[in-house]
Amino acid sequence: MTKPLLRVLRGERLDPPPLWLMRQAGRYLPEYRATRASAGGFLELCLTPALAAEVTLQPLQRFGFDAAILFSDILLLPWAMGQNLTYGEGEGPRLAPVRDAAGLAALRLERVAERTAPVREAVRLIAAATGDAALIGFAGAPFTVACYMVDGRGGDFLETRTLAWRDPGFFADLIALLTEGTIATLAGQIEAGAEAVMLFDTWAGLLPPSLFAAHVTAPAQRITAALHARFPGVPVIGFPRLAGASLAAYARATGVQAVGMDTQTDPATLPADLVVQGNLDPLALLAGGAALEREVGAVRAATAARPHIFNLGHGVLKETPPEHVARLVELVRRR
């Protein structure tokens, strides 16, 4: 019995569609906040297999989603290569910026496997406990990870975007290093039990077309090809957020099995046989009530004729009442 999410990723249309949410494990859940507090810090939570597995499974126990997404973070790759990383209380990640060849030379891809061993142990624990839910592994796509590595924090990533023009050699080397690191990361998760993987390129939409081709599409194509060569049949979901008119071309050029749609995307602009995931506005989920009901109906109607995985257009916001998520599950599965 193939799991519903995997059937859709192979091109089947299911009614109702399988359902999971980006950031389904997180601060909107009191049980997550309790486990996070017991772990000490966010990195400790990611690197303690039993706790990472526990928070991964919490939203499945509460809501019965069709997928578990590994609880981890895209910034564990730069951390594992040796870049200093902290998550301050309520202020997001901070990294010691890498902006030149010397900074790049100090990073070590060979360290990554050992330092991320607890993540793969978490994957093994989760894989043993998912039942009919599929287990999704993930990594940040090279450009989005580069944004945090170069700027050192979230924001408008002006350092990163300027450096891509000013020092194209450095930038290409950084993207190449991250491409290799991402392949190793995702291969490790698949070997440990991930049944599909997702590539998060949250900031892809910041790039103009020429740089989008070089730093978003080309790396995603390489990562997808490398994974398919080693793990035929394991689907890849690409999520180049805010790619706009470039999304359909990205899907074709990269060879991914599905694309994540951000809240701006109209599925009618995408090829009819392309598997799509998304794209309810996280703010409609936060608002709840009649708006939520209407918007769930709108997303279902817009995707009814094609293979679709119900999700948000971006992650669950921490202010979201858990009852709204329960209501969403009811609405999506109502016949």
Ligand code: CP3
């Ligand atoms: O989706 C899931 O439930 C799986 C877990 C997951 C996390 N981060 C946990 C997390 C996933 C898939 C990510 C991906 C990630 N991390 C992205 C890409 C997707 C996106 O949301 O755009 C990015 C850009 C990051 C980097 C990152 N990690 C940021 C910007 C932050 C701070 C955000 C915030 O809400 O404070 C983090 C920390 C982080 N990663 C949290 C979680 C649940 C919050 C940490 C906490 O408990 O304080």
